[in-house]
Amino acid sequence: MGPMAAAVVLLPMLMLIAVGVVVGVIITTTRSVDRSADWSAQRHPLAPPADHADEGPLAILRERYALGEIGHEEFERILDGLVRTEGATPGALRNGDPR
Secondary structure (H helix, E strand, C coil): CCHHHHHHHHHHHHHHHHHHHHHHHHHHHHHHHHHHHHHHHCCCCCCCCHHHCCCCHHHHHHHHHHCCCCCHHHHHHHHHHHHHHHCCCHHHHHCCCCC
């Protein structure tokens, strides 16, 4: 096989390999960008769900407690924090009246 015949066979093979590498890099990059976009779209575990954005913090706290997302101790700790920041009495908050 002469040098010209070798070039005719090897050049297309090298081009196919180069195209395959480029396509692989593009696919890998696209997948990693998609995964990072999915990760950044996740909400913080303590953030209210998007459909509850207009509800007050007490309603969200009660729902999370009712769904079992938080335990009694954490419910009480957060409720005490709401009492301090909202200026309401613990009894009023527990009974549903924030003021």
